[in-house]
Amino acid sequence: xxxxxLQLQHYRQRSYQHIVQKMANLALDAFIVTELPIIRWLTxxxxxxxxxxxxxEKVWLFTDFRYQEQVRHEVTLAETxxxxxxxxxxxxxxxxxxxxxxxxxxxxxxxxxxxxxRDKVFHAQQVMPIEGFFNEFRIIKQAVELDYMQxxxxxxxxxxxxxxxxxxxxxxxxxxxxxxxxxxKKRGASGDSFSxxxxxxxxxxxxxxxxxxxxxxxxxxILLDFGCMYEGYASDQTRTVALGKPSKQASxxxxxxxxxxxxxxxxxxxxxKARKLDxxxxxxxTKHGYGEQFGHALGHGIGLEVHEEPRxxxxxxxxxxxxxxxxxxxxxxxPNCCGVRIEDTVVMGTQGAMPLQQFSKELIVL
Amino acid sequence: xxxxxLQLQHYRQRSYQHIVQKMANLALDAFIVTELPIIRWLTxxxxxxxxxxxxxEKVWLFTDFRYQEQVRHEVTLAETxxxxxxxxxxxxxxxxxxxxxxxxxxxxxxxxxxxxxRDKVFHAQQVMPIEGFFNEFRIIKQAVELDYMQxxxxxxxxxxxxxxxxxxxxxxxxxxxxxxxxxxKKRGASGDSFSxxxxxxxxxxxxxxxxxxxxxxxxxxILLDFGCMYEGYASDQTRTVALGKPSKQASxxxxxxxxxxxxxxxxxxxxxKARKLDxxxxxxxTKHGYGEQFGHALGHGIGLEVHEEPRxxxxxxxxxxxxxxxxxxxxxxxPNCCGVRIEDTVVMGTQGAMPLQQFSKELIVL
Numbered sequence: 001x002x003x004x005x006l007q008l009q010h011y012r013q014r015s016y017q018h019i020v021q022k023m024a025n026l027a028l029d030a031f032i033v034t035e036l037p038i039i040r041w042l043t044x045x046x047x048x049x050x051x052x053x054x055x056x057e058k059v060w061l062f063t064d065f066r067y068q069e070q071v072r073h074e075v076t077l078a079e080t081x082x083x084x085x086x087x088x089x090x091x092x093x094x095x096x097x098x099x100x101x102x103x104x105x106x107x108x109x110x111x112x113x114x115x116x117x118r119d120k121v122f123h124a125q126q127v128m129p130i131e132g133f134f135n136e137f138r139i140i141k142q143a144v145e146l147d148y149m150q151x152x153x154x155x156x157x158x159x160x161x162x163x164x165x166x167x168x169x170x171x172x173x174x175x176x177x178x179x180x181x182x183x184x185k186k187r188g189a190s191g192d193s194f195s196x197x198x199x200x201x202x203x204x205x206x207x208x209x210x211x212x213x214x215x216x217x218x219x220x221x222i223l224l225d226f227g228c229m230y231e232g233y234a235s236d237q238t239r240t241v242a243l244g245k246p247s248k249q250a251s252x253x254x255x256x257x258x259x260x261x262x263x264x265x266x267x268x269x270x271x272x273k274a275r276k277l278d279x280x281x282x283x284x285x286t287k288h289g290y291g292e293q294f295g296h297a298l299g300h301g302i303g304l305e306v307h308e309e310p311r312x313x314x315x316x317x318x319x320x321x322x323x324x325x326x327x328x329x330x331x332x333x334x335p336n337c338c339g340v341r342i343e344d345t346v347v348m349g350t351q352g353a354m355p356l357q358q359f360s361k362e363l364i365v366l
Numbered sequence: 367x368x369x370x371x372l373q374l375q376h377y378r379q380r381s382y383q384h385i386v387q388k389m390a391n392l393a394l395d396a397f398i399v400t401e402l403p404i405i406r407w408l409t410x411x412x413x414x415x416x417x418x419x420x421x422x423e424k425v426w427l428f429t430d431f432r433y434q435e436q437v438r439h440e441v442t443l444a445e446t447x448x449x450x451x452x453x454x455x456x457x458x459x460x461x462x463x464x465x466x467x468x469x470x471x472x473x474x475x476x477x478x479x480x481x482x483x484r485d486k487v488f489h490a491q492q493v494m495p496i497e498g499f500f501n502e503f504r505i506i507k508q509a510v511e512l513d514y515m516q517x518x519x520x521x522x523x524x525x526x527x528x529x530x531x532x533x534x535x536x537x538x539x540x541x542x543x544x545x546x547x548x549x550x551k552k553r554g555a556s557g558d559s560f561s562x563x564x565x566x567x568x569x570x571x572x573x574x575x576x577x578x579x580x581x582x583x584x585x586x587x588i589l590l591d592f593g594c595m596y597e598g599y600a601s602d603q604t605r606t607v608a609l610g611k612p613s614k615q616a617s618x619x620x621x622x623x624x625x626x627x628x629x630x631x632x633x634x635x636x637x638x639k640a641r642k643l644d645x646x647x648x649x650x651x652t653k654h655g656y657g658e659q660f661g662h663a664l665g666h667g668i669g670l671e672v673h674e675e676p677r678x679x680x681x682x683x684x685x686x687x688x689x690x691x692x693x694x695x696x697x698x699x700x701p702n703c704c705g706v707r708i709e710d711t712v713v714m715g716t717q718g719a720m721p722l723q724q725f726s727k728e729l730i731v732l
Contacts, residue, residue, distance in 0.1 A: 178551035
C-alpha cells in the first residue's frame with residue numbers, strides 16, 4: 001500500500017469519527033447518504049449507483065451486482081452489501097439497526113425516495129431532512145486531496161498546451177472541445193469535470209456557451225473553459241486566446257480582465273470574507289466601465305465536485321481559510337461582440353492564494 | 367426552417383396538447399417539470415439548468431442569465447423567464463397563476479425543493495407527487511426522433527470502425543475509451559451517452575467495468591460498450607472482439623451470446639410482452655449452461671436517455687409496440703476469466719425488430 005492510499009485511509013477514518021461526533025451532537029442515530037461524491041470521499045467507491053448507511057457503530061455501503069468485483073478493490077471503512085431487490089427492500093430485512101432518528105440528505109435525495117423511506121421503512125417522525133451536513137468537512141482540503149487536485153490541474157494544463165496549436169480557421173469549436181477532453185483522458189484523467197466550453201467571437205459572450213460546429217475566424221477571441229476528474233477530484237481553468245490580431249475593444253477588455261484576475265489572486269487572504277474578495281474585483285471592473293458585463297460570481301469552491309462550497313459571490317459570508325480551494329474567474333461579456341474570462345483554481349495558504357495553474361495569462365495570439 | 371425542425375415543432379405542439387389533456391383527466395392545474403431531458407423534449411432547451419411550468423393555458427421556461435442568449439435560438443412552445451433570485455422567488459411574484467393542484471415529478475425533484483415549494487409557495491394540500499407521467503409519451507418514438515437516433519447510432523458505428531484498428535498490446539483500455547469518445551465527437555456527437563466501457567480479459571466479467579490503464583493482452587476478449595448523444599438522443603451498442611486467437615472457452619461463450627442475441631432480434635414482435643422476449647433469450651443461454659452467468663436484464667428502452675422505458679426484463683409486463691426503441695444485449699460473464707456481451711439498439715416495426723446498427727457480430731480477431 002503506497003503512502004497516498006494510507007493517508008487516504010487515515011483521513012477517511014478520521015472523517016468518520018467527525019461525522020459520528022456531529023451526528024451525536026444533532027441527536028441523529030443514522031444517516032443515509034445518497035450523494036455519490038460523498039460516498040466516494042468517505043469509502044473510495046467510484047461506481048454510479050450506491051447508498052451509504054452511517055450509524056454511530058458502523059457504515060454499510062449498498063450497491064448492485066454490477067459492482068460486485070469493483071467494491072472489493074475500492075471500498076474501505078464500509079461493509080459492502082450487494083442488493084438484489086433494491087435498497088428499500090434490503091433495509092426492510094431488519095439487518096440494519098438505525099435507531100429512532102434517521103437523517104436524509106434533503107438536497108440529494110428525490111422526493112420519491114424520501115417518501116418511500118418514510119412510508120415503507122421508517123415512520124414520519126423518524127425521518128429528518130438535513131442540508132449541507134458534509135460541507136464543513138469538504139470545505140477544508142487535506143494534503144492528499146490537494147495532491148490529487150494538483151495532478152488534475154496539471155493534466156488539464158498539459159492538454160491545453162497540446163491543443164492550442166491545433167486552433168486554426170480549418171477547425172471548429174466542437175473539434176477543439178473534443179480534443180481537450182481527449183488529451184486530458186490520454187494523460188490519465190478519468191473524464192471531464194464538466195463539458196468543455198470552447199466559444200469563439202460573439203458566442204464567447206454567452207458565459208456557458210455550448211461548442212458549435214462553427215469554424216474559427218481570424219481576429220476573434222476564443223474562450224476555453226474546461227477541466228478534468230482525477231481520482232475523484234476536479235480541475236477547472238479558463239483561458240482566452242486570440243486567433244490573429246484582435247480588435248481594439250477585445251484587447252481592452254482582455255487587459256481589464258487580466259488585471260482583475262491578478263487583483264483577485266493578490267488580494268485573497270485568510271480571514272477575509274469571500275464577498276469582500278468578490279467586491280474588490282467587481283469594483284475594479286466597474287471602475288473601468290464594465291461592471292454590468294460581469295454578470296456572475298467571482299468564483300466557486302472546487303474539490304469532489306467542480307462547484308461546491310465556498311461560493312465566492314457578493315453574498316457569501318464564508319471566511320477564507322487555509323486549505324480552501326476555489327476559482328477566481330472574472331469575465332467581461334459584450335453581447336454580439338466578444339467575451340473574455342480568465343480563471344485559475346487557487347489554494348489558500350497563510351501567505352495568500354496560490355494558483356494551481358501555471359499557464360500564461362498574457363494574451364496569446366495564435 | 368428545415369423540415370426536421372418543422373416536424374419537431376409540430377410534435378412539440380401535439381405533445382403539449384396530450385399533456386394538457388392528461389392533466390385535465392387527472393385534475394391537475396399545473397405541472398412543474400424538473401427533468402432536463404423532458405424539458406428539452408418539449409421545448410428544445412439544451413442548457414443544464416431549467417424549470418418548466420406547464421399550465422393548461424401556457425408553458426413557462428425558467429432559467430438563469432447564463433442561458434439568456436441560448437434560449438433565443440433554441441426554445442419554442444414556452445415563454446422564457448430569466449430568473450435572478452431563483453425559481454422559488456420568481457414563483458412568489460404572483461405572475462404565474464397555478465390553480466389549486468400542482469404536480470411535481472417525485473422521482474426527479476429533490477426532497478429539499480419539494481419541501482420549499484410546499485412550504486413557501488403553495489400549501490401542503492396543493493402539491494402532489496406524480497411518477498412516470500411522461501413515460502407514455504416517450505415510450506413510442508416519432509419519425510423525427512428515430513431519425514436522430516439513427517444518426518447517433520451511425521456516429522457510434524463510424525467511431526468503432528475508426529478505433530478497432532488502434533487496439534494492440536501497446537495501448538490501454540483507457541486509451542481506447544478516450545478514442546471512442548473523441549471519434550464520436552469528431553463526427554458530430556455532442557458527447558457520450560454514458561462513460562464508455564472498454565474491458566479486457568477478466569475485467570470484462572464485470573458488466574460495468576471502468577476502463578483501466580492495463581494494456582491489452584494477446585488472446586484476450588475485449589468488450590466495448592459505448593454510445594453518444596446527438597440532438598438530445600442517445601445511442602448504445604456493444605461489441606466484443608478478440609486480440610489474437612481466443613481460448614476455446616471464450617470462443618464457446620462468444621458463439622452462444624452471438625446466437626442468443628440473434629434469437630432476440632428474430633423473436634421480438636409487436637404485441638409480445640417484454641418479459642417474454644427476455645425469457646426466450648434467457649432460456650437459450652440457460653440451456654447452454656450459462657443462465658447463472660447472465661445476471662442482468664436483456665435490454666432497456668432508449669431515447670432521450672440511454673436508459674428509459676420499456677425495461678426488457680423478466681418482470682416487465684410492457685407490450686412491445688411499433689416505434690418502441692430498446693436494446694437487445696445478452697451477455698455471459700465468467701469471473702476471473704472473460705466476458706462477452708453483444709448489443710444492438712432496435713426499433714420495433716410491424717415486421718419485427720430492426721437493428722439501428724450494421725456492424726458485424728461475427729467474432730473479429732484483431
